[in-house]
Amino acid sequence: MAEVVGEIPSGEKEFAESTRRIRDILEFPEISEEEFEALLKKASRAYGGPLPHRTYSICPETRRIVPALVWEKDGNVWITKKCPEGMITDVYYESVEQYYRFQKWRFDFKLKSVNVENTGVNCPLDCGLCARHRSHTSLLNIVLTNRCNLSCWYCFFYAKEGQPIYEPTLEQIRMMLRNAKKEYPIGANAVQLTGGEPTLREDLIEIIKIAREEGYDHVQLNTDGIKLAFEPDLVKKIREAGTNTLYMSYDGMTPQTNWKNHWEVPLIFENVRKAGGPGIVLVPTTIRNVNDHELGAIINFGLNHLDIVRGVNFQPISQVGRVPRKERQRFRITIPGTARRIEEQTNGAIAMDDWYPIPIAGHIARFFEAFTGSRYYMTSHYCCGAATYVFLDRENKRVVPISRFLDVEGFVEYLESKAEEIEKWKSMGKLKKLKLGAEIFMKFRSFYDDKYAPKGLKVLDLIKNAFMYGNYDALGQFHRNALFLGMMHFMDEYNYDVERVERCVIHYAMPDGRIVPFCTFNVIPELYRDKVQAQFSYTWEEWKKLHPDWDYKKDKYFRTKEFVEKMRNSELYRKTYIDIEDYFGTIKTKA
């Protein structure tokens, strides 16, 4: 096994080694131009229509906006587009069944504030947000720097030596935060500070405090965690400043699949435990034939560290740049493909049907807006993401997804009917609210099956307190026993669907006053990410003048052989990776 030590981690050799063996290839179907045109003619057009469905995409080569067809064959959903240089097909969703189950939960929201003058007819060429956008910002990303302590071989983003450095000022950051917070009718509540590597900024603590000052309830750091492994005080400071979550890259269970921070994770965990937070969300970028055999093991790993790990968020790979068809077939995986592997690798403990689409949250939010006045909408396209909760029954060493003891879909339908009822009322006094809360709690019991519920978790008490008394104290117990599982499939040039972009909920703030969807910012970097950062970057000379003591090499992390040896033989390493429970009976954690 390739394992590179004694240099700045870049992952190149590990990736080459990982991809030597091809376990399976996803064959893309052929479709002729005539078939394409015929299907396009009869395709549904309105959002959420049946397959085949007509949408728009972009040409990877010319960047033209082209008609695209989302269609079904052999149980999979495909996207085909006719570009000036020919037909391009890619997989859109690896399960028609899940596609329709998720489609049922689509939810459209209308954003009523904009950042650009255009009407959106040229989407995605002039993102703002614009008048056509259908979701407010659920998670705002702010790039704090393009400096990085790693040198990932595939990354076009981090500043190489001598290149301009993008680092927005505190005032710019404040205005970017405020811009998204003031979206109408609902502003952003959650922000992710990202990079580059955000922990390289010396004023990070101040930035976290600014996010809090600007009214953000949730602040998360998107980090490789390296600095946090070696600076326990920094972990404490970022927690005290108001960081809720470390959104931490974690691609696999071995030094090969997780070359970024495998050896540092035990130290990161220890420092987070000592500091009493922030909670960690593990983020595996999921790649077919590379790490898709370790997904169950990653969940098992999270369950073994439930005191600090709050969730695992799988991100099926987005293949940015020019990628030949063969390579796409080899590495491409989608949300249902990821869920299917998880089902296999957890012995059916977490099955395909245990997942829900992100916009189901929109239906729940509608109820809570009517019931409590609080507005937390998450209304992405139904193919963008999936989520579930799994509970750890420690008594029986059993992992139970929420869907096994709660009819989630039935309960959400019920809540929505209640929302409709409340929306018709002119006002809701305290007594009426208490009565309604009691009614909902009583009804909840009919959706809940105690026999399958994890032992030791008082779900009924939690629901009763939440609906009747607005008391969420029991949530702490919920968090200690539950692991959030999520998936977010960011698009690339090949599977790009304008209908998805129009509903994007994860946005980037830019210092030029615009807020743009994740999948335009990163997929069309020449118009957004790279261009705007070039406009607002310091030249290398300007940067050096402003920071005379700074040295490029000092930013970089050098993983020594001595460190790896020390970790390999440590008790901490053993406790983190080796002496852990196997909750699924399938996990082999070799380190």
Next chain:
Amino acid sequence: MSVKPDKRLTRINFRFGNINWERGTIKQYELEKELGVWRIFLNGYAKNGFVIFDEELIPREKILETLKDLEPTVVEEKTLTVGELIESSYSWNNILGKIES
């Protein structure tokens, strides 16, 4: 940051005599890639549009030359600063349907 808020930009509003949606988007992308173009929208349906650009980085002649096939007529021209452009983009200044009192 390299760009100063008081940097001057030029805005030109156009009418087009020969445009449709496809040709509009192609030209828009072509110009939008330029570092000196800060905002652009070419509406192939309404047959109008605008470009906000930095004349120090991209001369107006290049803008007009690129748009030539669309048969542009300059309707209006004004200058603004980067700071003004940013301020005018903020969400609180752009609430749809809001009546200013």
